[in-house]
C-alpha cells in the first residue's frame with residue numbers, strides 16, 4: 001500500500017524524487033474518483049493535493065495520515081481544524097506561486113485597460129476597428145488590493161513599476177508595518193478602496209469573513225467604470241451581481257480565474273458577459289511555479305514523514 005498518495009497533477013521530477021525514498025501512488029485523475037481516493041488515502045501517511053481534492057469528512061476518518069501537502073496556498077478545500085485535531089500537519093506551498101499570480105494580474109490590468117488584445121478575430125476577418133479599439137493606460141491609475149499578503153505585495157511591486165498608485169486594505173496588517181512604505185502602498189479602509197480604485201484585485205483567502213465580500217452592495221460602491229480581477233476564490237464575489245454590474249456598464253470589465261463552482265456550470269451568469277475575461281483557475285500555475293510548488297511540497301512532506309518515522 002502506498003505511503004504517499006498524490007491525487008492531482010504535480011511536476012514529474014518532484015514525484016520522481018519522492019519515489020526514490022517512498023512508495024508513491026501518483027494518479028492525477030484520482031480527484032475525480034472520490035471513493036477510490038478515500039480507499040487509497042485510508043492506508044497512506046501523506047496525501048498531496050491541489051485545490052480540487054476535498055480533504056475532509058470520510059477522507060480523514062479512518063485515515064492514518066501524518067501530513068497533507070498542498071500544491072498551492074488556498075486551504076479552503078482542507079478541513080484544517082479536523083487535521084489539527086488529528087495531529088495531521090498541513091503544508092502549503094506559501095510563496096512558490098506568487099510570481100505566477102502577480103504576472104497574471106499585471107496582464108489582466110493591461111488587457112482590461114487596453115482591450116485591443118482581443119482584436120485578433122476582427123482584424124483577421126478584414127475589419128480595421130481602430131477607433132473602437134482605443135483603450136486606456138494603467139499608468140497614473142489607482143490599483144486597490146484587497147488583502148496585502150505575499151501575492152498582493154508582488155502585484156504591488158509590478159503595478160508601481162508601471163506607474164500606478166497602489167492602495168491596499170488588510171485588517172490584519174498594522175498601518176506601521178514596514179512593507180507599506182517599502183513598497184509605496186497606502187493602507188486604506190475597504191470603503192475608501194471601493195470608492196477610489198480604478199482597478200480592484202482580490203488577494204484574500206476564502207473564509208466565513210470573506211465569503212461574498214464583494215456582494216451586490218460592495219460592487220455597487222466601486223468606482224464607476226472600474227475593473228475587477230479575481231484570482232483568489234470564487235466564493236468571495238457574488239457572480240450574478242458582478243454579471244449585472246458588467247452588463248449595465250457600471251463596471252468596465254473583469255478578469256475572473258476562480259468561480260463559486262468549478263468547472264463553470266452551464267447557465268453561469270458570467271458565461272456570456274462581453275467585457276468579462278474568464279480563465280480556468282490557472283493564475284497560480286505556470287510551468288515555473290509548478291516546478292517550485294512541487295519541489296517545496298515534496299521536500300517538506302518527505303521531511304515530515306522522516307521526522308514522524
Ligand SMILES: O=C(O)C(=O)COP(=O)(O)O
Pocket residue numbers: 050051052071072073074075097281284285
Ligand atoms: O494556490 C492556490 O490556492 C491556487 O488556487 C493555485 O492552484 P492549485 O490548487 O495549486 O492548482
